[in-house]
Amino acid sequence: MTQMDDHHQIDELREILNGANSSELAALKERIDNVESRTRDVAEVLAPAISKTDSDALVSSLKDPVSSSLKYAIRSEPEDYAEILYPVMAPAIRRAISQAIASLMVTINKTVESATSVSGIRTRIQSFRTGIPYAELALRQSLLYRVEHVYLIDRESGMQVSEVTSEQVEGLDGDAVSAMFSAIQSFVQDSFSRDRSAMLTDLKVGDHNVWVAHGPTLMLACVIQGNAPEALKGDLYDALYKIRTDYANEIASFDGNVERFEGVESYMHPLLQLRLKEGAEVKVGDDGEKTAKRRWPLVVAALIALGFIYVWFMQSSKISTVEYYLRQTPGIAATDVYWSDDRLVVEGLKDPDAKIPYGSFQAYGIQPEVLDFRTIPFRSLEVDMELQRFRNELTLPAGVYLSVRAEKIYLYGEAPITWLTENDARIRQLAADGRLTISALSASFESVSDVLRANFSERDLRTIRMSSAARTDATIVQIGGSLSPKNLTFISALFAGNRWVSVIANKAEVDTRNADGSLIQENADGSLNQENVEDPSS
Amino acid sequence: MLKKKICMVGDFSVGKTSLTQKFVNNVFSEKYLTTIGVKIDTAFINDTKLIVWDVAGRDSLSPINASYLVGANGIVLVCDGTRQSTVRDIKDIWQVVKERIGEVPTVVALNKADLEDWHIDAEQTAYFEEQGWQTFETSAKEGQNVKALFEALVSEIG
Known part of the structure; x- marks a missing residue:
């Protein structure tokens, strides 16, 4: 038999086997080959498929493309997104500004109060004598305790894994300090303790304490000014435990690459506590850089607000000036003075013989062309007129x-x-x-x-x-x-x-x-x- | 950021501290060397931050405090080119290091290269070559090869 005959027989056999289904197979093949119909099919099942998918896996796979798409869209149409976000952002900014101003007022009040008291003057003298800033001395006096630095340290190498510092405190070279903690730990252990498992947990120098919580491979050290409650030690161990749990892999393979510990600061920030003698506790967490980054929008907003306040003040001041001089001018009775479209509008009554005191206005930077007198003429019976x-x-x-x-x-x-x-x-x-x-x-x-x-x-x-x-x-x-x-x-x-x-x-x-x-x-x-x-x- | 712990070890008075001072940001005073036997400074080589442990020198009365070596990523062995004994002692010091932390990337500084009474020849440094250590004739006084020494070590650490 020739090869051609073979093919013919196979086709016949296929026809017999498929029988009446052959047209359905052809339709299926057409559906698969046709991109448009395939797209339609996917569109039909996409939504139910997403709802049935494992949400974590879906979020993970969509994270990068959605993030890129958002970035691209925001870059290409920033105005639209600003408009969308405005209802959310504006109240938040307003709230932040009002809080900042309120806080500023409290600070000013406290400063004025403390600056004029006997103890305030004494503190100023001490500040002048020692060179320590007044604010720092005043804080120390009213301070029960403050956690100034928290260091997460690799016990073996003494290498610093992470560090957070109170924003009021001058930063140190955390790597050197951490290494020195570790060295002191080794020194004390080698010199005074036969028990190799004994750990240095407390250090006291002047009014500073160093408390150290030890884990198997990491230690968490915090530098405290003043007398902190014992409960802080519990917080220290709790934080270390959470870090050990959440960063177990990173800790096990630590090779000096601290970037793998991204986010670990969030476990350490709550330890940066500050308690004043009055009993009010304030969390003052965050390292300086992050605080600065988070605050710059507030600073910009505050500057804009100050700009508005300045403009408002200048405009109000000009209104007051105009009102004052018009009150002194015979033949003019101003009922209202206000700004409208960059013009200073004066409404009221004006005797045709009255002379507007332009000279006085110009002395205060109010040019005649800025003034818009919308007055009704009247006959003034004032003696001068x-x-x-x-x-x-x-x-x-x-x-x-x-x-x-x-x-x-x-x-x-x-x-x-x-x-x-x-x-x-x-x-x-x-x-x-x-x-x-x-x-x-x-x-x-x-x-x-x-x-x-x-x-x-x-x-x-x-x-x-x-x-x-x-x-x-x-x-x-x-x-x-x-x-x-x-x-x-x-x-x-x-x-x-x-x-x-x-x-x-x-x-x-x-x-x-x-x-x-x-x-x-x-x-x-x-x-x-x-x-x-x-x-x-x- | 990548951080690496470097230990400077060698005999007493071979110039470890002077060599370190040429290269680092001073953080602590030298009194720590005599009190707790180590002084720590930091320095940058490109994007790598080096935490340099300047370990107090070994002499007949006080051995190296090997505890300070734990966790080191690299070792700088320092000897005095004008004192052959300090070169010979490197072997002993290396034994201490190896026993405590195992084999780690190491470079050797033959220090005081600016002095005239230099007593080191190839025979005395053959051991260094056997170990595969890069050796640098350094001068803390003139800054000769100081940076190259640390760069070579960082390169070895990888």
Whole structure:
């Protein structure tokens, strides 16, 4: 038989054996070969498969790819992850900052308290004398005990496996110290003890104690300042027992590679205890490097917080400055001062004549362009504002003055009759409103004389007398004398309607005034003069 | 970080301490040598931290305190090139070391190479070659071969 016949027969035999199942086999083969259908199959069973898998094995196998994926994702989209984490991180940061500030306040209070007490001063002197920092001395005085260092040491070689140091304590070369512990142990054992199994468990130097817990291959030594309770020895042995249990393999094959003991510090940190005399115990664990690493986000957050506090303080300070100077400024009533979009907004009332004290603001670094006055105009009746307004409005002639006494504004002096006539309505209105007192304001004799001179001969002028007379609202000039009816009529017509001048027909009345010394005396040259005119400003 | 314990041993006054001082960070004062018979310092060779035990010298009254050798990863045998007896004594010292901690990587320092009355020749150091120890003529005073000595030992420790 040829080879071809053989193949043919085998195919026939296969057909007979598979029979009707041959199409199912083909479908199965197709399903296995087709990547898409295989992916679909896996997707179907993936979730139930994961739930039935040994969780430890699954975690172990997913650890690296998930970790790498997370790192990649965070690196490529940091903003998104920051946003996701913000609700978790922000309250934690806030809490940490508030705790740090609270702690800082307590420290400051304690420091101020201790610095001002007799013992505090004594401690400062001791610090100056010995060169030991004040904080360290103060701590020692209030300290019952403090575990400063904890060393995990390989007993055979004296090599340090791990070390943790209290953060307030200066670090030593732990390897050298550990080796020296071991050397001292050997020395004491060789020199004084015949029992090779006897161990050095306590050392005391000054106010420092060294307690050592011994295991078969490791020893745990802690350096204590002060008098620690015996219970600490129990803690020491407990920690050593846990380390022996959890690092049994690493201990058995220790060759000087301390990196294999990663995480062992977590067993030693609880031993770094500190107890103050008051009885409050504080755990102050962690070596300096780790503490520093863990604290740097807090430091950054604290710096940011301080930055905000500084900005807030400066802005508040500027608000106070603006409020203060506006209170001193007549014609401005600020109801609110606040920051909005980097501008200092002032709300309230402002008299159009009021002057904003920009000079004072600039002296405190507040530039005019920063200020935004959102004020409603109003008429201020403050005396200073009124005074300024009257000066601008009335344009005072020489001999007329404005002054303030007892919160009242006085307009006084001798004014030209023309000026009085022009401003009469306004002045009397202000007086009627009580804004101005004009009882000592009068027309000047000279200006009245000028009017008379222009209308009368020298002869007639000699017959005319002038005097001043106080009225309830103002002082007027009285004109009288031995006037002829014609002149009297003319003068009356000349000053008709003028409330600052009064013409008196009755000679006797003028004479009476003449008798009491308030009259104008005629000079030899015919000019007119006055005497005893009151000065309201005096 | 890898740490290794190194012990410096040799006769009294061969210059072990001077040799060590050229190389290490001083941690403790020398008085420990006379009180407990050892002084410990540390030094770095690349990424390896050496904890150097400077063991007090042997003399007729006080043998080496072999307890200090326990756990050593390497030994520096030090002798004085101007005193042949210190070279001969190395054999005895090595016996003490071997009995206590077994065979460990070892190098030899023929110290005081800066002095003129040098009395060492190849015949006297043949034993070192037999043992397969690298030998260095060192001078603590001038720093000659000091670093090379420790580097060779670290290399041997591996």
